[in-house]
Amino acid sequence: MKKEESKILNKTLPKSPTGIQGFDEITGGGLPTGRPTLICGGAGCGKTLFGMEFLIRGATQFNEPGVFMSFEETNEELTKNVASLGFDLEYLVKHKKIALDHVHIERSEIDDTGEYDLEGLFVRLGYAIDSIGAKRVVLDTIESLFAGLPNQLILRAELRRLFRWLKVKGVTAIITGERGEETLTRQGLEEYVSDCVIILDHRVTEQNSTRRLRVVKYRGSMHGTNEYPFLIDENGFSILPVTSLGLKHQISNERISSGITALDNMLEGKGYYRGSTVLISGTAGVGKTSVAAHFAEAACKRGERVLYFCFEESPNQLMRNMLSIGIKLEPWVKKGLLQFQATRPTFYGLEMHLAATHKAVNEFKPSIVILDPINTFTMGEKDIEVKIMLMRIVDYLKSNQITALFTNLNSNGGILEQTDVGISSLIDTWLLLRDIELSGERNRGMYVLKSRGMAHSNQIREFILTDHGVELREVYVGASGVLTGSARIAQEANENAELLTRKQDIEQKKREIERKRKALEAQIATLQTDFESEESEAIKMIKTEQDTIKRLEQDKIKMAESRKAKTEKNTVKKLKK
Amino acid sequence: MNGGIIMKEKKTKAKSSTEKFDQTISGSEKEKYILRLYVTGKTFRSTMAITNLKKICDEYLEGQYDLEVIDLYKKPSLAKDEQIIAAPTLIKKLPLPFRRIIGDMSDKEKVLMGLDLVKIKGL
Structure with a gap:
């Protein structure tokens, strides 16, 4: 469907792919070819980087050289900044794939003595474009001109001319602008650049920052109108469109043990599917982590690698606690089969969590990933973002055939059969642990809420933590x-x-x-x-x-x-x- | 068309006068002005700037300046090297401080201020 759509669109409006992960998907192919695009946002929201990545990916992936005209950072600064993201700008400049031009304007050095135009800038840009045969241009941040040059009327007229000139030149351009108080940009650049406008945002809610991107306008094209969270990691930009969740994962018929024989028996006697997503939810202290630890131990015993993200306990505490129920995790850590990643969810924003997850998974290459627990994210973030993040994680893990096990703490009074982050639809096997209060006692019960693709048991089992692990007993079902x-x-x-x-x-x-x-x-x-x-x-x-x-x-x-x-x-x- | 001819004339005149300056007043204690005027082709603004600047220089810096008019269309790489955005741009390389004066030089007072010539006049 999507491909067909973009094909039709491509006929009417050619698009230049940015190569930026996720962006081409939400815009149906990239930025409008041969037209200027305005990218606006506050300080530190990633405008420069977006532009730079657009150029670098254009030069390296799509064989379209580009000119980066910077009004703020010097060439050295730019080179250093993007080097931290793994881009070798110097090499590209040397091989005439990218031209850098730092425009330095010192207001104190400039006196105006009458009418002027920006022809100097035109010549300069034109020369840079022609010298490498550039197809892409980034002007970052052209609004600095307003601070450096007098006579706004002339400036505005000249900018209008510049954007027209860029169109005539046929280059795909990105113009960045600082976000204004009431307008999209401080100087109202959106009046001149009207083909495509993108807003980048960097919001801090509850002490956590999340970056977001929104396509405000895309003339002549369909585009996603949502705010998409994005992250900047060592691989550059990564936008997280919900729609990129392709459901074309390779699936496996292999079954792997949950580490608890009785639980395996409830799941057709075979356990979970490999590559599936398992959720264990329940109220506090019902033994979610114990089930996860069983799974981890069983996997390690099979010689598989397990990556365990713990967001609430330190690895040592978790290992000690699990030892009390007879699950020995420490030897596996020493063997290198089990790795813990412990961070507080509040340590950094969602996008960084996602980035950290991606990075850790890429490096460790586990066959099982455990996130314990996922709902701690909701503390500082809005549900939908958490859901998108988890969706993205699930998507990523599934496409890599990694079995994922999440635990979720149900808040008291919440509906049990609903996770706080509402990701139930993403889950393949869902185990529910619940406490059963009866005759002055609190006991644990466990049942399989759902398990896709298998005839699972419908029985509630009593869940008992013993010194040799988790035991499931049949509960008494009788007249009383x-x-x-x-x-x-x-x-x-x-x-x-x-x-x-x-x-x-x-x-x-x-x-x-x-x-x-x-x-x-x-x-x-x-x-x-x-x-x-x-x-x-x-x-x-x-x-x-x-x-x-x-x-x-x-x-x-x-x-x-x-x-x-x-x-x-x-x-x-x-x-x- | 006329503008173009005028510019050429001025240009040659300017050069000849600096040569004369070099020959006659070499070793003078008076500060030598090195000026570069960057224009873009033969537009109205370009010619205006050249004419106005020539007038001012002849009036205040007679025999004391070295002015070169450069057409950016012919030497586009200079735009980057000299950090030029606006046209016309006059760069005062010497004496220090380094200054840029943009526009068609029609505001004489400002040009003089930019060239630090107001003080001289006042003294």
């Missing part, structure tokens, strides 16, 4: 609601007791049955014995009876034998029947 801490323990004890009772009941019942069974068996045994004795008695009786019968018969036979009766055989037969 969610219980944590000693309430959970009491509840668990209750349940155990109940279980015990039930178990005892069962035992008792079992014993009873056993007893009953035994009684019954005893009864059966008695009956059996009774029966057996009766039976044996009966058998005995039967035997006795049979014996008696036998005996009687034998007696009969004996009697018959003794009588020698012939009926002996018949009687026997009858008995047998």
Whole structure:
């Protein structure tokens, strides 16, 4: 979309890229080619540097030589000043890429004796332009002429002529001007230079300074109208347009452990995505730093480099505190895998923080960056700036495949599911730590508020800090609601007791049955014995009876034998029947 | 066109007079004025400045000055070297203090003040 837009624009209005980071993006390509641009702002807001960088980048990156006409600083001063930003002006001058001309005006040396014009300046500028074939010109700060030369009427007419002349020359020019009280510039230069006007600002709020840039006017072109914070670091200007947040990061499917097994389990058992942005938010003292330290330790154990920005604690204090929960960070610092960067957020302005972050990340080349905590920035700054800064950091880290972990302290009474700096939309995985107050106790709970691209757990876990690190326990969820801490323990004890009772009941019942069974068996045994004795008695009786019968018969036979009766055989037969 | 001719005439006259000065009054205790007038082409202001300056010099510094008129269009590099912005610019190199006088030299009093000649007149 953006590219197409700028293509269309380029057809109507050619633009000269400045090469200044972020600026070409908010202006859709740079400054208007062949036209003068006015840059105004108060003292020390970076006007000269902007102009100088425009020229240097033009000469080095776009092969457009440039003339720098300075009305304030001498050539030596300029060379020295930009050398601190890594630009070798001397080299460029020697190779005819840049021409420097310091215009020295001493009011006390000048007497006016009638009408004059600025033709001398025209000749001078024209000569400088022609000598190197310049395409770009910077006049810094031409308003000094008003202090040095008499007769303002002539001067104004001549300046008007100068800007027209610059247009005819076809050079892309930057004219700087001091900010006036009611006008954009002290001498109202905006009346003459009307193609493009940019304001640089250097504001101090709550003892912190922030630089801002705004495109007031850009004739014939669309441009961002916001105020954009910018910073000046050793790489020169860097403007932070929100719109430059390209969402074209390389993404990774690799997962890395959070250092807490139970937390990994909540995140599909694998942990965070590499290159994602993790936010841990919660109220004071819920253990945000501990989670961060776990992550750092785990990364170091894998042999990865971790850059830890601590904004509230000194590294030593943090290491000592983490030692109390069994996380040893010091060995990793000694090994060079873990680096701490400790600065108070109020130490310098936002842009410097951003610059410092960039610099540290560039130098250390970590795979994990931790910012602990981010909301301290809001103390002195407005939310939107902090958000832009963090956005920029997130953007930068993501494009470098660096996993970022931020902690955020929720102010009391604030909405938990909202960070103070409102960056939730930038966050991929958001863990929320909250305190749960119950039965005179304050316990910690943790849950995954969101985690893009994974089926994360929806459970609240109780978060316990032990001497061997963070532990996550399942909270008691029962008839009496969610219980944590000693309430959970009491509840668990209750349940155990109940279980015990039930178990005892069962035992008792079992014993009873056993007893009953035994009684019954005893009864059966008695009956059996009774029966057996009766039976044996009966058998005995039967035997006795049979014996008696036998005996009687034998007696009969004996009697018959003794009588020698012939009926002996018949009687026997009858008995047998 | 006329202006151009006048300028040329004045220029030659000026040079000849300085030569004369050098020849006749060398070793004089009187301070020698070294003046450079930078103009831009043959504009009205340029010619005005040349004419006016010549008049003043002849009146107050007869035989005591070295005036050179330089056209910046022909020697544009001088504009930077001599720190010239306005045209015409008269630079008094000697005697010290160094001074710049800009404009068409029509304000005679100011030119004299710039050349430190008011005092001489007063004395």
